[in-house]
Amino acid sequence: MGKKLKVGKTRKDKFYHLAKETGYRSRSSFKLIQLNRKYQFLQKARALLDLCAAPGGWLQVASKFMPVSSLIIGVDLVPIKAIPNVVSLQEDITTEKCRQALRKELQTWKVDVVLNDGAPNVGANWEHDAFSQAHLTLMALKLACEFLAKxxxxxxxxxxxxxxxxxxxxxxxxxxxxxxxKPQASRNESAEIFVVCQGYLAPNKIDNKFFDPKHAFKEVDVQAKTVKELIPVKKPKAEGYADGDLTLYHTFSVTEFLKAENPVDFLSKASEITFDNAGLTSHRATTNEIKECCRDIKVLGRKELRLLLNWRGKLRKFLAKKLKDEAKELEQDMSFSSSDEGENAEKESKKEPKKSTEEDEEDAEMEKKLAELKEEEVAELRRKKRKLLKERRKQRERVELKMDLPGVSIADNNDSSMFSLHTINKAKALSEFSRGDMKAADAAVDEEDRDDDVYLSDGDSDKMSLASDLDPDDLEDIEQRQKQMDAKKGKKKVSFNVEEEEEEGQGNELLVDLEGKEEKRDSETSLWFSKDIFSELDLDADADREIRQAQRLQSRPSGDKSRKRKAVEEEAAAEREEAGPSREAGPSREAEGSEGSSSDSDDSSDDEREIAHMKKASGGLAGAAGAEDDGDFQVVPVESTSKRARILDPEGLALGSQIATSKKKERDLINGSFHRFANSEDMCDIPEWLLEDEKKHRRRPVPVTPEMVEEYKQRWKEINARPIKRVAEAKARKKRRMLKKMEQVKKKAEAVVNTVDISEREKMAQLKSIYKKAGVGKEKREVTYLVAKKGAGRKVRRPAGVKGFFRVVDGRMKKDMRGEKRKERRGGGKGGKGKKGGKGTKAGKGHANKK
Ligand SMILES: C[S@@+](CC[C@H](N)C(=O)[O-])C[C@H]1O[C@@H](n2cnc3c(N)ncnc32)[C@H](O)[C@@H]1O
Incomplete structure (x- = not known):
């Protein structure tokens, strides 16, 4: 049997080698490095305690990343080889002795970080090992709770x-x-995980049950006091009694509760709510529970208080509805009494004795008041709505005129209103001012303000809130009925616009329009057309063109019908000519022609109509800028000063440069423009070819050298060769984005290169992926596609003449597609049998296809 291969935990992986290379005592050093990279706790720490620290890898990392001269203490069962500036203790962290040793070492100090990488001796069985691990962690937490700073x-x-x-x-x-x-350096097969706890709460008292494994792990005592409960809550500051309020028991009535502006605030002050209204006591929303709750508000919980608030809402709705019904009844009574007034009165007087009791009168009075109240309410709502719409309209206009930004209104700021004449736009206020009665004037202005004010007095707000309890349909209904009632009562109802106009009529005399209505409209029109969107349209040029056209038509000699057709052509030619630089000085052709127009004839009536139409179309501008033919008089056209600068061609520019350099040259040029060619003669009967010829030769050469013209031509070329602004801007933006991206990629790459805990190969892989993601250096490869010969297989040798990347593709798909197309062309795919794919393709060299 050979040597057993190392598997799992015992395998020497890259972090093992990296630790060897970098001089760290354990591969787990990289775990701390990675944790710190993510949570940055070492850089800020001034004192650190490392529990279960042997052989000292984490201590090394801590001393490297923590500020110089920080306090670092390491504890372990086994001795830790000395590390500069690190105190090491050989203790069992689960014991009291260890705690005392640490206390001795730290004295009164607290540490900023406690680390625990403890791993007890394991091997008994999985459950036992897991428990001893959890127990060790719990003991580490106990020490942390003792020595950690808040x-x-x-x-x-x-x-x-x-x-x-x-x-x-x-x-x-x-x-x-x-x-x-789980840091990268922690093996995937390992069940370990790292928990980073930040922001120690430092409670004053800690229940020891937290560190008792029996309680902590088996049955977590939910009833155990939480730390938050153990942290003493600061006593609220004593506020004392309110002025004149000598009792703590406050009783309020239901009506007061219903009227209260802030019901929550009301409930916080109230001790008891009594029932002063029989109708509300017997209301079905007033349940026994509610009555019970009202008896002692102070003892109520969140749920009961919410119940009371809901009840209040219901009662308010009920009251609002009641008011509405009463108003309806009143209206019906009124209509009934007005229609049958005569008859019924007589009948009733005969049938029954008159029932005019005091009660009836009171009821009627009440109803009347209610109706008035409603009327006011609706009027108030309408006024507010109008004001809101007006403001919105104004804001829109201001935005359109670029006075404001959308959503931001400078004009909303009313700070300057005290200096505004508009605040005294009522004649009444003005007269008070002029009499010197400032108080009365202020009152008048206030009165005016109140009309438009969005804010309401207390009473009003209650009314408003009552109205807000009603549905929109109800409101509309009330409004309509109100109108009908007003009409019946014979009230003079005027529309809002009329009211406004009337007000304007008797307005402040000091507010005088600086312009007449026409002028105002003109200025508004020009303001509108001065917007950017119209800047591209050469409105002046259009108007001028129309004027000239009208004049030309007007100046055509009568009887010459052939000229009539050519008028348009002439006009176009004249315009082209105008665009040219060497426009001859002196009286224009229009002026010349207009001489003939004095002799009117019948044929010219059509033309006149056309002219009138055009003048109308040009909005009266023709009359202002063009020549007018008024009987025997000829009005010489005056060039509008507001006319746009003409774009000169190279010849014109050269001429202009001469004028700009010397006054004398300018004078000479003007004087030189009066020459024999300047005044054209009547050329009505001259043949066309001669006219053309005249145009070419009856002109004096412009006093500029061809070199100068050439120079300006070159400049024009250069300008035209430049890309248009938007393209240039887009290119610049793209370049800027690219540079930014490059900068970011560079930073990322640097970070990867500087990382110590990864191997060179991994660095390379990461760098590659960074550059790939950024799309930097990704150039589109030029691929040559080759259609393979039948049976050639995938391996094809590079054919002669094919450079770079090439890919061998199957020719069948191409052929199939062609076949499909052919079928379609023949009509709905009904093309005979035809071999699928046709004959074999010539593959290989001849089919090289670059993409
Ligand atoms: C994984 S090692 C710690 C490695 C250390 N973080 C480093 O970077 O060098 C686990 C350590 O826990 C220690 N240990 C286990 N039980 C302990 C206990 N009750 N008290 C103190 N140390 C203990 C072991 O002696 C062992 O050295």
């Missing part, structure tokens, strides 16, 4: 057995956060 951490090894859950529960009683984890 907020400290306890990191312990636990074996997964039936005692695992009870242990976790106990940890949770002492620590804020308890997390279980």
């Amino acid at each position: 907020g400290g951490s306890f990191i312990t090894k636990v074996f997964r057995s039936k005692d695992y859950q009870p242990l976790l529960w106990i940890f949770q009683q002492f620590f804020k956060k308890v997390q279980a984890t």
